[in-house]
Amino acid sequence: xxxxxVFPLAYLLGAFPSAWLAGRAxxxxxxxxxxxxxxxxxxxxxxxxxxxxAVFAADIVKGGLAAWLTLNVFGPWGGVAGGMLALLxxxxxxxxxxKPSGKGAASGLGVVIILMPKETVAALAVxxxxxxxxxxxxxxxxxxxxxxxxxMFIFREPPPLLVFGLAGVALLVxxxxxxxxxxxAGTEPKIGEKGTAQKE
Numbered sequence: 001x002x003x004x005x006v007f008p009l010a011y012l013l014g015a016f017p018s019a020w021l022a023g024r025a026x027x028x029x030x031x032x033x034x035x036x037x038x039x040x041x042x043x044x045x046x047x048x049x050x051x052x053x054a055v056f057a058a059d060i061v062k063g064g065l066a067a068w069l070t071l072n073v074f075g076p077w078g079g080v081a082g083g084m085l086a087l088l089x090x091x092x093x094x095x096x097x098x099k100p101s102g103k104g105a106a107s108g109l110g111v112v113i114i115l116m117p118k119e120t121v122a123a124l125a126v127x128x129x130x131x132x133x134x135x136x137x138x139x140x141x142x143x144x145x146x147x148x149x150x151x152m153f154i155f156r157e158p159p160p161l162l163v164f165g166l167a168g169v170a171l172l173v174x175x176x177x178x179x180x181x182x183x184x185a186g187t188e189p190k191i192g193e194k195g196t197a198q199k200e
Contacts, residue, residue: 010082010083011086011088013089017038017093017095018062019059019102022054023043030043037102037103038101039106040055040106041105041138041191043055044191045189045193059109062107063083063086066082067110067115076160079160080115080161084167084168087171104168115164116148116151116157116165124144126144127141128140130144135192136183136190138180138183138188139183141172142180149165149166152165
C-alpha cells in the first residue's frame with residue numbers, strides 16, 4: 001500500500017518550481033519577465049547563465065528522480081506513469097493554479113535519461129546540432145523529441161515506453177504551439193537574446 005505513495009511524490013517532484021525559486025533568489029519573478037514561463041530557457045534569458053543552468057540541472061534531476069523512483073517500484077509502466085506525472089506537474093504547476101508554466105523539455109530529458117538512455121543520446125546529439133546551427137531552443141527541443149520517438153521505434157522499445165514517447169511528444173509540441181507560430185513568422189528569439197521573448 002505504501003509503495004503507491006511514489007506516484008504523488010513523482011507529481012510533487014515535477015511541481016518543484018525551480019525557475020520561480022531561482023527568480024526569487026535573484027530578485028525577479030520569472031512569471032512576469034521574458035516569456036513568462038517557469039522553465040530553464042526563460043530562466044536563462046531573464047536571470048543569466050548561472051541561474052539558468054541551475055534551473056536546467058534542477059529540472060533534469062526532478063524529472064529523472066520521479067521516473068527512477070516509480071520505475072524501481074512498479075517497473076516500466078510505473079516509470080512511464082511517474083514520468084508523465086512529473087511532466088504534467090511541471091507543465092501545469094499545481095502551486096500556481098495549474099496555469100501553463102514550464103514547457104517540459106528539461107524535465108522530460110531527466111525522464112528519458114532514466115527510461116531510455118540509448119535514445120536520449122541520439123536526441124541530445126540532434127538537439128545540440130540544431131541549436132548550434134539555428135540557435136532556437138524551441139526548434140532544437142521539438143526536433144530532439146521527434147528524434148527520440150523515431151529512435152524508440154528503431155530500437156523496438158516495449159509498449160510502455162512507446163506510450164510514453166507518443167504522449168510526451170504530444171505534450172511537448174502542444175506546449176510549444178506559440179513557439180511554432182513564432183518560428184513560422186520569424187519572430188522567435190534565439191538563444192542569447194534578451195528581452196525579446198513574448199508572453200505566452
